[in-house]
Amino acid sequence: MQKLIIPEEDIVLAICVYIGEKQQIEPDNVQVELFYDDYSGVSAEIITPSGKQELITKQIITALREWIKDNLHADPYAGLKLDLDRRNGIYARLRYDS
Structure with missing residues (x-):
């Protein structure tokens, strides 16, 4: 099982795309x-x-799950967790099988 770290900038991008689609x-x-x-x-x-x-x-x-599926072509349900690193900000951690 491997981990992929998704930085804050990509989380923001995922939210922008998600809200953009919802609100057209x-x-x-x-x-x-x-x-x-x-x-x-x-x-x-x-x-x-x-x-x-x-x-x-x-x-x-x-x-994030929609963004992961569309952009990373990974399993978005493989174990996704949001967390905070005091130095680098908010990030997501995705666990997946390689």
């Missing part, structure tokens, strides 16, 4: 700010032309 807007029109809380985990504030919204961890993982 260009991903460039989506602004994302990620947050980490010791109790609730990772969340995101999204700003689009239609307003602000907050995504919880479950929604972020859904966006």
Whole structure:
């Protein structure tokens, strides 16, 4: 079993694409700010032309799973976890069989 680390920039990209598809807007029109809380985990504030919204961890993982399937052609259900590295920020860890 191997691990793939997905950096914060790719998580933001996955969210932009996900929200863009849901709201039928260009991903460039989506602004994302990620947050980490010791109790609730990772969340995101999204700003689009239609307003602000907050995504919880479950929604972020859904966006990442779609991005992983479409861009990495890997099994998005192989074990995905969001976490925080105090130096490098928020990241996702995907476990998969090679």
